[in-house]
Amino acid sequence: MPSRISLEDRESPLCAAAQHVCEWWTLLILQDAFDGYSRFDQFQENLGVSSSMLTTRLKALVADGLLERRPYQTNPVRHEYVLTALGRSLWPVIVALTAWGNSRLAPEERSMVLIEAATGEEVDPAVVDAVTGRRLDDSDAYVFTAGPAASDAMRARYRHRKREAAKRLSAGAQ
Known part of the structure; x- marks a missing residue:
């Protein structure tokens, strides 16, 4: 029986990208980071994820260079997690995945839509x-x-x- 090939063994750039972001909690943490969440307790409360899973995912996101871990309090030391330039570059991917998900729903069934910040008008994202x-x-x-x-x-x-x-x-x- 052939051995299973890991994502990092594949040459495809899609596999390389999937290795970093194609995990359920990772995408949700990134979405929260884009929504302005940065602290462990904020992520945990919003997502309802276990502290061990959140710790694991945050460490991976920091190791992958998508989030930066920086102290916001000294006694006791507490850290926040902020999107890096590389992490922010995933914005179009998050938008495209969300738009794809919304395209399968009737407009009244959508729990979240993308709007233009300046006008508040809903937009219809497309990859061009x-x-x-x-x-x-x-x-x-x-x-x-x-x-x-x-x-x-x-x-x-x-x-x-x-x-x-x-x-x-x-x-x-x-």
């Missing part, structure tokens, strides 16, 4: 190409391919995808 501004939610129009650092195995995996994409493009141009 930074160069063209085109939406990326059409999985037939966009495909992954091997990048410059890809191994031979990764290049072989995507070789056929590149040919298929080229065929679709030429068929669409006719």
Whole structure:
């Protein structure tokens, strides 16, 4: 029987990202951090998570460079957990996951929506190409391919995808 491959053994950047954030409590802690929570007791009260689980997840988030642990009180010493620049860079991911979750609900069933801070108007988030501004939610129009650092195995995996994409493009141009 083949041995199970761990996420860190996979070449995919999706696996690398999942290794850091794709755990239930991690995403919820990050959401709370974006909502302004920073102290252990705040996270624990809001999430209803055990102190041992919260301690484990906070340590991992600090080790991964997503949160910074800094003292806010000296006697006794207490720490707060603040998003780092790397942690803040996950904002679009949190927004996209939340939007995807909301897209499956009727508007009146949504417990949380994204608004523009200045106007209070609800927004409809979309992932777009930074160069063209085109939406990326059409999985037939966009495909992954091997990048410059890809191994031979990764290049072989995507070789056929590149040919298929080229065929679709030429068929669409006719």
